[in-house]
Amino acid sequence: MLMHNPPHPGEVLKELCIEPLGITVTDAAKGLGVSRKTLSRILNGKAGISPEMAVRLSIAFNTSSESWLNQQSQYDLWQAEKHRNELHVTQLSVA
């Protein structure tokens, strides 16, 4: 089932991982092995979580990469579903 209005994965990352640990964005970026800008863009919802970034997060925060990428998929799908009625698609199967 599709979640209702899922938040930015970056929002979750900030509130559940960065802030609780009391580490700075700068240091978190260093630990993740990415630039500060890259992490900043994610935390502020300007960029999504790539498959590779999901793996980085899973290492740094001892979580599952799947959960991070699934969150991103849910978010992306929610955006795409908004325009469902604008797509010119005809039914091909009735199953």
Add this chain to the structure above:
Amino acid sequence: MLMHNPPHPGEVLKELCIEPLGITVTDAAKGLGVSRKTLSRILNGKAGISPEMAVRLSIAFNTSSESWLNQQSQYDLWQAEKHRNELHVTQLSVA
């Protein structure tokens, strides 16, 4: 849990949707509202299933867009996990 060596989502699409209906790639592309090349690239594993394409597939084949995009995520993540040990990431949390 991460699936073991997930197949191309396009492979699944071909075997479970296109072939059973006996429709041509050309007609399927028309029904989906995309170019024949776009669908062909997906079916042959040269392109992934985008969020918008997942919605198109859900309409055409009366399925869930989530399942299509999740399949793609599983596949992408499987590729990314292959290089897990090449990433310079330091542990930030011990939880």
Add this chain to the structure above:
DNA sequence: ATAACCTGTAACGTACCAGGTTTCAATTTT
């Protein structure tokens, strides 16, 4: 066999996005 169709794919272009470095301004911390 000739014509029509189906298919993968190449070549070209457009658009978008992740990621990098550098730099700036504003805020916060020390």
Add this chain to the structure above:
DNA sequence: AAAATTGAAACCTGGTACGTTACAGGTTAT
């Protein structure tokens, strides 16, 4: 006051989804 932190801008590279057009090889129908 000085140093650190942050968001964001400009600019670049690389990758990818998608489009049209075109070709070559295969299949099917006439």
